[in-house]
Amino acid sequence: MDERGERSDDFSFTSFASLPFYSAVNARLLDIAEIGKERRIVDLGCGTGAVTKMILERLHTARESVIYAVDHSATALRGAVAELGGRKDAAIQFVQAEVQQLTSAIKDQVDAVVYCNSIHYVQDKRLLLRQIRERLRPGGRLAINTSFFEGSHPPESAEFYRRWMMRSFRILKREHGLSPDKSKKVQARQHLTADEYEALLESTGFRVVRSEIEEFDVPEAGWYHISSFSDWIEGIMPGVPLDAGRASLQKGVRQVFQELNLTVVPRLWLSISTARN
Ligand SMILES: C[S@@+](CC[C@H](N)C(=O)[O-])C[C@H]1O[C@@H](n2cnc3c(N)ncnc32)[C@H](O)[C@@H]1O
Structure with missing residues (x-):
């Protein structure tokens, strides 16, 4: 355990996802998409289950509902099972799959797909959206949020990021004798603008019901805990031991704080709620 009680081998998303500000971010999306009445619902890129749990708490007919919690990471799914596997108030099916292969992974038609904080990982978003559309019933909801879009960093935060990166790379060099290995850099994530996301959704068979950009104040604990998430570390410091x-x-x-x-x-x-055409 470290001084804040994290297991030293835990590089999951759990500690970040349990912060109140992050629950508020995802609650906002579930609110605007009016999630609650569905019988079959997919939590795409579910991670360790923080949003799955929020969906479960909102379902009016939880006992008759099924939540498909999908992620490609076995580690993340283990965390989700540990958190939610014992719940008897709804059927949760944990599915290990690439989101791009959704139609092979889930055979049922569903009422809603919730896709939180993950769409920016996917290069071929058009292909993915076609897969989602195939599994959604007509009129079914697709709700997406992300803080990785063009314009997601307010200008007043630029100095924070600049200094944070500079300090961290110096510490990495001085205290660990390491530098990132640029050849191991994960594929650059393509940041779309909000308008581009909306146009993409409209052109792949979804009607945008509501789209909004909201500012959230991320506390020091948010930046601290996201720094223990493997995807975050690998994105900033490729090739460096976690x-x-x-x-x-x-x-x-x-x-820097x-x-x-x-x-x-x-x-x-950015939060977007859509209905399948
Ligand atoms: C930032 S976490 C978000 C977790 C959760 N949705 C939330 O908002 O708390 C992103 C998750 O997407 C998963 N992921 C990324 N790319 C994926 C892919 N191509 N197929 C399946 N899961 C993926 C990662 O393993 C990770 O658990």
Whole structure:
């Protein structure tokens, strides 16, 4: 365990996903998509199950409902099973699959697909949206949110990111004797604008019911805990052992919060609720 009680081998999304500000982000999406009445619902890219749990709590007919919790990460799914596997109030089916292969992974038609904080991972979004459309009943909801879109970083947060990266790379070098290996860099994630997301959805058979951008204040704990998530570390510090990456990013963020006398750093989230045509 480290000083904040994290297991030293835990590089999952769990500690970040349990923060109140993050629940508020996802609650907003579930609100605008009016999730609650569905019988069959997919939580796509479910991670360790934080959003799955929120969906379950909203279902009016949980006992007659099925939630398909889909993720390609066995580690993430193990976390989700540990958190929710014992729940008797709804059937949750945990499905290990690539989201791009949704139609092979799930054979049923569903009433809604909730896709939180994951669409930016996928390169061929058009293919994925076609797969989702094939599994959704006509009129069914697709709800998406992301904080990785063009414009998600308010200009006033630029200095924070610049200093955080500079400090963390220095700590990585000085205290661990390491540098990122650029040849191992994960494929650059393509950031669409909000308008591009909407146009993409409209052109793949969805009607945008509501789309909004909202600013959320991310506290120091948010940046600290996201620094223990393997995908985050690998994105910033490719090829670096996860424990050294985490230690450097966490130390760096603490320094910068102190230096700039910050309490929060704002970040914008895009939330889109659609209905399948
Ligand atoms: C940032 S987490 C979000 C988890 C959860 N939806 C939430 O909002 O709390 C992204 C998740 O997407 C999963 N993921 C990324 N690319 C994927 C893919 N191509 N197929 C399936 N899962 C994927 C990752 O394993 C990770 O658990």
